[in-house]
Amino acid sequence: MNRKVLIFNLILIPLAVLSGWSLSKATLIGKVGIHILHKELTFLNSWWKGALFIWIVWVILELVQFSIWKRVSRKMNLIIQSLLLVLALVGLYYTYLDFRTFSHRLLGERFHIGGYLFWIVWILISAFFVSLNKGKDNPELADV
16 A cells, blocks of 8 residues: 555544544534434534544545546546545535534534534545656556
């Protein structure tokens, strides 16, 4: 396995823990709102469940983007990964706007940091696959 990919994946684990911990730190009013109105999100009250969920989503995104990187030409990869990067930026922006509404503002800033971190890491995943080269620079990945 390529050293860059391995190191990148090792960095995702503490970021997922940080995101899960942050999402579990909603304010008391926010936790009550989640418990009453959004029971499907009660797993976010536990830091490790939130971290595991976030990490699994990131791994799925990474696998999808890796398969795109592996199957398409360099130019097409740049286009697709850039579109995914823009999609993540749009998600970050709309998450910011959503957290400015009254009801989501009650969740607290620590909760918001976990939401922002999700999108920031997806941006990093996209940037990673934009910068990853095939061929002579990465002979381990050339045959993948």
